[in-house]
Amino acid sequence: MTDTITSPVAPVAPRGRDDLPRGAATQRLRTLASGSVLGLVPFTAYIVLFLGLPTVIALVTGFFDGDGAFTLSYLAALGNPVVLTTFGNSLWLSALTAVIGALVGAVFCYALIGAKPTGALRSVVDAASGVLAQFGGVMLAFAFVATIGIQGMITVFLKNTFGIDIFADGVWLYDTPGLILPYIYFQVPLMIITFSPALESLKPQWAEATAMLGGGTLSYWRHVGVPVLLPSFFGCLLLLFANAFSSFATAAALTSQGSQIVPLQIRGALTSETVLGQQNLAGSLALGMIVVMIVVMSLYSLLMRRAARWQR
Amino acid sequence: MTRTETARTDTAGTHTARTDTARPTRPIDDVHPGPSRRTRWIIVGILGLLFLVPIAAMVEFTLRKGLGGGYDVSRWIAVFTGGLSAAENKPIFTGLGNSLLLAVVTVVVMLVLLVPTMVLVRIRFPQLQRVLEFVCLLPITIPAIVLVVGLAPVYSVVARMFGSGVWTLAFAYGVIVLPYAYRSIQTNLVAVDVVTLSEAARSLGAGWLTILFRVVVPNIRRGLLAASFISVAVVLGEYTIAALLNRVNLQTALVVVSKADPFIAIIFALLALVFAFVLLIAIGRIGGAPRTSKPSRKKATA
Numbered sequence: 001m002t003d004t005i006t007s008p009v010a011p012v013a014p015r016g017r018d019d020l021p022r023g024a025a026t027q028r029l030r031t032l033a034s035g036s037v038l039g040l041v042p043f044t045a046y047i048v049l050f051l052g053l054p055t056v057i058a059l060v061t062g063f064f065d066g067d068g069a070f071t072l073s074y075l076a077a078l079g080n081p082v083v084l085t086t087f088g089n090s091l092w093l094s095a096l097t098a099v100i101g102a103l104v105g106a107v108f109c110y111a112l113i114g115a116k117p118t119g120a121l122r123s124v125v126d127a128a129s130g131v132l133a134q135f136g137g138v139m140l141a142f143a144f145v146a147t148i149g150i151q152g153m154i155t156v157f158l159k160n161t162f163g164i165d166i167f168a169d170g171v172w173l174y175d176t177p178g179l180i181l182p183y184i185y186f187q188v189p190l191m192i193i194t195f196s197p198a199l200e201s202l203k204p205q206w207a208e209a210t211a212m213l214g215g216g217t218l219s220y221w222r223h224v225g226v227p228v229l230l231p232s233f234f235g236c237l238l239l240l241f242a243n244a245f246s247s248f249a250t251a252a253a254l255t256s257q258g259s260q261i262v263p264l265q266i267r268g269a270l271t272s273e274t275v276l277g278q279q280n281l282a283g284s285l286a287l288g289m290i291v292v293m294i295v296v297m298s299l300y301s302l303l304m305r306r307a308a309r310w311q312r
Numbered sequence: 313m314t315r316t317e318t319a320r321t322d323t324a325g326t327h328t329a330r331t332d333t334a335r336p337t338r339p340i341d342d343v344h345p346g347p348s349r350r351t352r353w354i355i356v357g358i359l360g361l362l363f364l365v366p367i368a369a370m371v372e373f374t375l376r377k378g379l380g381g382g383y384d385v386s387r388w389i390a391v392f393t394g395g396l397s398a399a400e401n402k403p404i405f406t407g408l409g410n411s412l413l414l415a416v417v418t419v420v421v422m423l424v425l426l427v428p429t430m431v432l433v434r435i436r437f438p439q440l441q442r443v444l445e446f447v448c449l450l451p452i453t454i455p456a457i458v459l460v461v462g463l464a465p466v467y468s469v470v471a472r473m474f475g476s477g478v479w480t481l482a483f484a485y486g487v488i489v490l491p492y493a494y495r496s497i498q499t500n501l502v503a504v505d506v507v508t509l510s511e512a513a514r515s516l517g518a519g520w521l522t523i524l525f526r527v528v529v530p531n532i533r534r535g536l537l538a539a540s541f542i543s544v545a546v547v548l549g550e551y552t553i554a555a556l557l558n559r560v561n562l563q564t565a566l567v568v569v570s571k572a573d574p575f576i577a578i579i580f581a582l583l584a585l586v587f588a589f590v591l592l593i594a595i596g597r598i599g600g601a602p603r604t605s606k607p608s609r610k611k612a613t614a
């Protein structure tokens with residue numbers, strides 16, 4: 001463990017190799033190579049300890065009870081109606097916000113075609129997208145409480161100006177429907193980040209070729225642009241789905257009680273002090289999440305490989 | 313829309329258009345994949361304004377003068393002049409201090425562990441490139457909330473070895489910044505052809521340490537800087553792991569304070585968002601753009 005922290009570079013350096021005669025170049029290469037394998041050790045150890053081990057523990061705890069005996073009962077809990085409802089909530093929330101986010105984001109990406117890559121517009125959009133998509137979390141929950149909370153700016157404005165009470169049927173902001181707007185708010189920027197490289201790969205020559213064959217802008221999009229971009233689009237859609245499905249901070253900050261979506265249910269299971277063996281329930285929930293994530297991300301990488309065909 | 317009389321085959325670069333075919337051709341710039349200027353600004357304007365609403369609402373919220381209505385800037389003044397009560401002050405500044413410490417340690421962990429490995433794989437073990445990439449992008453597939461289930465037992469061991477200081481969280485954060493840091497550094501590594509550089513250095517008799525610190529690192533400093541900045545931004549925004557391992561960082565402190573005084577919490581949230589925005593603008597300026605992992609291709613087609 002200490003090794004990973006204090007001496008990560010040292011094993012990389014094979015000392016005293018410089019005085020070898022020139023003819024021994026191949027031999028020297030070989031010894032260098034064997035020495036430099038050691039250089040991979042610190043990072044590998046770190047990954048095993050802080051990525052591999054936690055993941056394995058998370059997946060395995062679901063198969064054991066509080067005393068360490070093997071059991072399938074927590075796995076069976078995945079079939080529990082409450083858990084199934086939560087998974088259902090997570091899935092439709094992720095799907096809905098992914099579709100809306102992907103469509104809106106794609107329109108925005110379209111608007112950026114032809115903008116100077118180093119121009120002010122691009123830099124501001126890139127940085128703002130990065131902030132909202134990746135680092136918002138808790139802060140986005142605050143933003144939506146300030147916007148459409150009970151005393152939020154838009155809530156008050158609608159009530160005072162048009163007499164519309166958006167919470168006439170009860171306050172939905174702190175329940176699953178309340179997550180839709182904040183989620184879209186970070187899905188659209190993620191779409192912009194992930195989808196705009198695909199649009200940049202559209203070559204100007206293709207537009208020229210279309211023109212030369214007598215086509216217009218519409219036929220360019222119908223026969224060239226859309227078919228080329230479709231795999232990327234669906235790939236990004238899946239990434240957005242995965243992003244919403246695994247997102248925790250916004251929901252946690254917004255809904256202080258209840259477990260409407262899977263990550264919140266894991267929190268409930270982890271922090272529960274009353275029910276014994278809840279840690280293991282968290283494990284089986286984590287397993288369920290990972291299965292969904294693996295399916296989604298495998299499809300994603302398949303689609304991206306298909307998309308890469310046109311990005312050379 | 314902006315139809316010109318002649319086909320601009322000469323300005324289209326190296327590709328010469330064959331106009332002697334039977335089909336009638338259109339002027340080359342008659343096909344517009346991109347939007348017109350006006351369309352662009354309409355879309356950007358509408359979406360931009362919609363996305364500014366929540367931010368504006370946060371600002372509006374912090375300026376409210378209490379139940380009587382009206383606005384003033386007293387809360388902002390209180391934040392910047394240290395006029396906060398101890399109850400509000402303490403958790404936020406503890407959290408902020410912890411997050412800054414974590415940002416520094418995470419960057420160190422990332423630089424010390426990831427960079428030499430990436431350089432080594434690039435120069436010496438190209439056959440491991442795909443494995444390294446897979447591992448570095450893995451944290452995208454494993455949600456932080458899943459990771460935390462397994463990190464809890466790991467951290468009970470870590471606490472026994474290193475104590476329960478908040479800085480130990482940086483080991484976990486080093487993992488969640490991996491995808492971002494990897495992309496920034498890899499972009500730069502590919503662009504400067506470190507393989508040739510290191511071969512040149514080695515043929516001049518340089519050892520591994522010399523190659524790493526005097527040849528490779530100076531050449532990828534943009535990528536390193538971008539990776540560091542993005543790691544700082546990720547760490548400052550991290551909530552999941554800190555909250556569930558019961559550590560205090562900026563985000564968990566904000567959640568706690570928001571229950572007692574939402575105004576102060578929102579002011580700090582705004583400041584944090586602005587800070588992250590500035591960091592990301594800086595990354596864009598540095599040029600180690602993290603948004604794409606294929607800069608060499610872009611260069612080739614440009």
